[in-house]
Amino acid sequence: MNWWGKILGGAFGMMLGGPIGAVLGAAMGHNFDKGLSQSGNQTSFGRQERVQTMFYTATFSVMGHVCKADGQVTDDEIALAKHVMQQMDMDEEQRKAAIGLFNEGKKDSFPLNDILKQFKQEIGFRPNLLRMFIEVQIMAAYADGVMDPAERNVLLTICQLLNISQHEFDRLCTMIGGMGGSSSSTGRNDGSPSLKNAYAILDVNASASTSEIKKAYRRLLSQHHPDKLVAKGLPEEMMKVAADRTHEIRKAYEVIKQDKGF
Secondary structure, X not given: OOHHHHHHOOHHHHHHOHHHHXXXXXXXXXXXXXXXXXXXXXXXXXXXXXXXXXXXXXXXXXXXXXXXXXXXXXXXXXXXXXXXXXXXXXXXXXXXXXXXXXXXXXXXXXXXXXXXXXXXXXHOOOHHHHHHHHHHHHHHHOOOOOOOHHHHHHHHHHHHHOOOOHHHHHHHHHHXXXXXXXXXXXXXXXXXXXXXXXXXHHXXXXXXXXXXXXXXXXXXXXXXXXXHHHHHOOOHHHHHHXXXXXXXXXXXXXXXXXXXXX
């Protein structure tokens, strides 16, 4: 039985405990917040499943909090949340839980600091997994076309709590902004990003050497490789999100290759 099956079984949330267990329980209508003390069979739950559940719960609840940061949740932001759910190929129960988590994150009483503290403790040293988490949150903030200052402040707080530097945050914002442009009027007719956005996606300057461009490309592909992320604890249902990101990276690389002629 996978992590989701154990959630439906009722016992996994109890085993989870803490603020993340409480938020998951509230979203699903169960009392999960009493924690590990009431679970007598902790060893039946694998570390991988625990991390996957943590990632799933934190992703959608924090997304709701980020989207509400500017005082309202727009239709575009709701559509982005649903789009991520569609990418995960969720069944009806999973979508219902994700929407419940999103709504929990919108509440004024949402314990962001406590959620992220537990999330960081559970994820441990998995920088690519943390990066994927913050990328999804940045995507949510940009869903309506602009990142509100209040959303940016919340995202910077999240980065600080997860030990992600502001430089890395700004780099990810530039990269995700470039990806968003690939579907806009600044992109190409074939769906590829514009040259400017392609450089933003790979996080290199137009004056970068061929070797620098190739190095950046390989680094980004490694960071977003779906199988590697799943091995670190990304829910398998989110592989499509990571695969779409690698597809965007490859398209950007091809645009630059064509322009540079290598």
